[in-house]
Amino acid sequence: MPIANQGYRQDLNFLEHTNDTLALSNLGGVGIANDLRIIQNNLRNTSRLPFNSVDLTTDAFAFDTDKVASITQIDAGPDPDISNASLITITLVTPYHTYPGGIITVSGVTGGVGSQLNGTYSSVLIGAGGTSVSYRKANTNISGVVSGSDVSSANVRFSSNTNSVYTNDDVVTVSESVSVGSTTLNAGTKYFICNSDALTKFKLSFTDSTTGISTVNISSTPSQFNFIKDEPVLRFNLEQFIRPDIQDTEVFGAYLSSSINGIFDSTQTLIENSNYFVTKKYKGTESTTVDTEIKFEGTVNIFDPNNFNSNLGAVTGSALSPGIFIGGTRAFSADNNPWSINSSISSLETSADEVTIGELLFGDELIIDGINATASSDGKTAQSFTHKIPVVINGETYYLLMT
Numbered sequence: 001m002p003i004a005n006q007g008y009r010q011d012l013n014f015l016e017h018t019n020d021t022l023a024l025s026n027l028g029g030v031g032i033a034n035d036l037r038i039i040q041n042n043l044r045n046t047s048r049l050p051f052n053s054v055d056l057t058t059d060a061f062a063f064d065t066d067k068v069a070s071i072t073q074i075d076a077g078p079d080p081d082i083s084n085a086s087l088i089t090i091t092l093v094t095p096y097h098t099y100p101g102g103i104i105t106v107s108g109v110t111g112g113v114g115s116q117l118n119g120t121y122s123s124v125l126i127g128a129g130g131t132s133v134s135y136r137k138a139n140t141n142i143s144g145v146v147s148g149s150d151v152s153s154a155n156v157r158f159s160s161n162t163n164s165v166y167t168n169d170d171v172v173t174v175s176e177s178v179s180v181g182s183t184t185l186n187a188g189t190k191y192f193i194c195n196s197d198a199l200t201k202f203k204l205s206f207t208d209s210t211t212g213i214s215t216v217n218i219s220s221t222p223s224q225f226n227f228i229k230d231e232p233v234l235r236f237n238l239e240q241f242i243r244p245d246i247q248d249t250e251v252f253g254a255y256l257s258s259s260i261n262g263i264f265d266s267t268q269t270l271i272e273n274s275n276y277f278v279t280k281k282y283k284g285t286e287s288t289t290v291d292t293e294i295k296f297e298g299t300v301n302i303f304d305p306n307n308f309n310s311n312l313g314a315v316t317g318s319a320l321s322p323g324i325f326i327g328g329t330r331a332f333s334a335d336n337n338p339w340s341i342n343s344s345i346s347s348l349e350t351s352a353d354e355v356t357i358g359e360l361l362f363g364d365e366l367i368i369d370g371i372n373a374t375a376s377s378d379g380k381t382a383q384s385f386t387h388k389i390p391v392v393i394n395g396e397t398y399y400l401l402m403t
Helices: 020-028 032-043 235-239 260-278 312-317
Strands: 046-050 053-055 060-062 067-078 085-092 103-107 119-126 132-138 144-146 155-158 171-174 191-194 201-205 226-230 340-342 347-349 387-393 396-402
Touching: 085 119, 103 132
Parallel strands: none
Antiparallel strands: 046 226, 053 060, 060 201, 067 085, 067 144, 067 155, 085 132, 103 119, 103 155, 119 132, 171 191, 171 226, 191 201, 340 347, 387 396
């Protein structure tokens, strides 16, 4: 029987025992080897996040979009766990290392057997490395292999089931080296998460926020890969679930007033509510569309700190140009109202309730019913009018009376 704290034995010429479990038991007591294995495995924990999509204009990786994968073949057979059901396994052309339980949609499969497999299902199993996905089709007895032309145009769509993403300054690596344009993300190299919303998107940086963020420039969509993050379980992590000694129960007595799951649920509700109301707030980082009535008193100023509008082409050819749009027309586009040109009748039009014109120029000639350049009339009187527009002709001011 091993003796605690015995260590090396003289009769073995001070050699360590070849049985690691026995050697550790000699040093720390029987059972310590199993304890160390648990601690060691906790320190080796990792999490993965499969690449979903990327916005090439913002360099942000997004995880709230669907993923479409092509199909190599489909294997159908009896479900070993449920009677009167078939277990369908789809082999993917490109592995997608997601999690089971998500919603998948199979489409484009043809053939006598294959046409029965199309539809929307819940995945029950993800193959090793994400090479396959399995789902259950109830009340059927389908068997066979579907491949070749029957799956040549078929695909499986994975609905996003990512509930959270990595947060700022988390350190991640990639499962394999992938090209994102002029830059290559190398496996084994550490990158820092930045500009994360903790729910659906983040960017990568070569440096952390303390040193200064250096965002990875992404100019092309990479091939499929996984983000990998070390998730060791340390003493600090365990301490967060231990109720601390509370001196002031009147102020701090509500600590973990409900269960851990209850706290997580309420926190999730607050996050979802805040994300909804953020979409209704005006912000300087993205466009805001609302259906509420807006009333202004005084002056409205539009700022362009990045001088985006200094280029005429940017204003006329890009939806990213800063501005206020009324009825689909840029406000203040002519003077200080949303005017647009109606080429069919050669006129300026606006949907604003009240309009003003700072200066109106008639380029060639002014034609008014009953008056033209060669004939004039002095005896006409205005019957009724609601507006008058001053017009300067040869230095003299005249008024156009309009209704």
